[in-house]
Amino acid sequence: MKIRDLLKKVNTSISFEFFPPKTKEGEEKLFQTIKELESIKPTFVSVTYGAGGSTRDRTRNIVKRIHENTDLTVMAHLTCIGHTKEDLINILQDYKNIGIENILALRGDIPLNQEDFQHPEDGCKYASELVSLIRENFGDWYSIGVAAYPEGHPESPNLERDVINFKRKVEAGADFAITQMFFDNRYFYNFLDLCEKHGINIPIIPGIMPITNFKQIRKFALMCGATIPEKLVSKLEKVEDKPDEVEKIGIEFAVKQCEDLLKNGVKGLHFYTLNKSDATLKIYNQIKHLIKN
Ligand code: FAD
Secondary structure: OOHHHHHHHOOOEEEEEEOOOOOHHHHHHHHHHHHHHHOOOOOEEEEOOOOOOOOHHHHHHHHHHHHHHOOOOEEEEEEOOOOEHHHHHHHHHHHHHOOOOEEEEEOOOOOOOOOOOOOOOOEOOOHHHHHHHHHHHHOOOOEEEEEEOOOOOOOOOOHHHHHHHHHHHHHHOOOEEEEEEOOOHHHHHHHHHHHHHOOOOOOEEEEEOOOOOHHHHHHHHHHHOOOOOHHHHHHHHHOOOOHHHHHHHHHHHHHHHHHHHHHOOOOEEEEEOOOOOHHHHHHHHHHHHHOOO
């Protein structure tokens, strides 16, 4: 089913993001995780794509297996960086042939230390161009999601400029957006106000990253420009090498964050699961009384 239609049906969408494992063993673990999370009946799940096409086949195979072997609605992430339009159309045609109706249209990160990276001549430089390419070639077949950045995208000179660029994706035909992780809801509410000011009215779903491994999440947060509040950092630093305590603090924090978002009427919660079910299930069980579908 198309996510744009599902979002009209539910008050609060719940969704989970996975990445395509490198090994067969990792894949089996992922499908165990999916089985555990399926009991929640999420609105949809999504599978990431390695920018430049590094996981092209693996992403496709996981998406296909979820689509064919579970009752879940699945969305394939697709990044345009490094691909020609012909490549992108081939990938999208293949997804259409197997019955996939949902794409998260992304640009992907510019490769590290390649500020002078040359986009292929017949490629898409920005995600908005990928959204246009999908609409031009596939009409309404796909429900298209895009990325949004409550603290601004790291390459953007300021938040307002980034919102103007976000609007290009909406005008090109995006149906909904999922945000980068953030740990202070004020950034999200401020971002929603700014989007409203710019006339953006598609559903914007907050991305939630439960902190279960502080070192890893701190690195991710630094890379994508997400601020971890000082108070939380100092709490986590004290227990950095005690995984159980880090997880306990991380879950408590995510529960409070989600409670506040739900009380403020968010359209959904998108969990970055890192292919594990434990933390997400614990969080979900503590907030489910606030989800009315
Ligand atoms: P864009 O929307 O194209 O924006 C990129 C930058 O260009 C921004 O700074 C924007 O302000 C600017 N910009 C846009 N249009 C213009 C214009 N016309 N002129 C000038 N500047 C412009 N990465 C992966 O590799 N694989 C994944 O599966 C993946 N999944 C993600 C899922 C979510 C929910 C999110 C939030 C991010 C994900 N990413 C993923 C990361 C994403 O690819 C990077 O953040 C990337 O750097 C930007 O992608 P984008 O689609 O937001 O790009």
